[in-house]
Amino acid sequence: MRVVELPARHWAQVRTGDERYLCVRQGGVLTVILDRCKHRGGPLSKGTWDEKTESITCPWHELINSPRDLCRRKVPSVRVGNVLRIVIPDEG
Numbered sequence: 273m274r275v276v277e278l279p280a281r282h283w284a285q286v287r288t289g290d291e292r293y294l295c296v297r298q299g300g301v302l303t304v305i306l307d308r309c310k311h312r313g314g315p316l317s318k319g320t321w322d323e324k325t326e327s328i329t330c331p332w333h334e335l336i337n338s339p340r341d342l343c344r345r346k347v348p349s350v351r352v353g354n355v356l357r358i359v360i361p362d363e364g
């Protein structure tokens with residue numbers, strides 16, 4: 273198990289191993305999601321954030337990842353001061 277931190281701000285990103293994580297503000301709350309589009313795993317962090325709908329348009333095929341889609345990619349996180357901590361389970 274590993275603990276990874278990223279800044280507690282919208283659009284903060286971190287990479288660890290083969291995985292990328294992105295912080296987004298949804299409903300006024302900062303959450304951490306897998307930085308992977310629902311279609312073929314494109315990098316949402318390189319996409320376009322729509323503040324009004326709180327959705328991300330993927331840069332690869334321009335599919336819109338709705339708040340519900342983003343919620344499905346949510347990983348548990350806890351805020352400690354100015355950082356968000358996520359726990360990455362060991363593989364296997």
Ligand code: FES
Pocket residue numbers: 309310311312313314330331332333334335
């Ligand atoms: S990978 Fe995101 S739209 Fe295809």
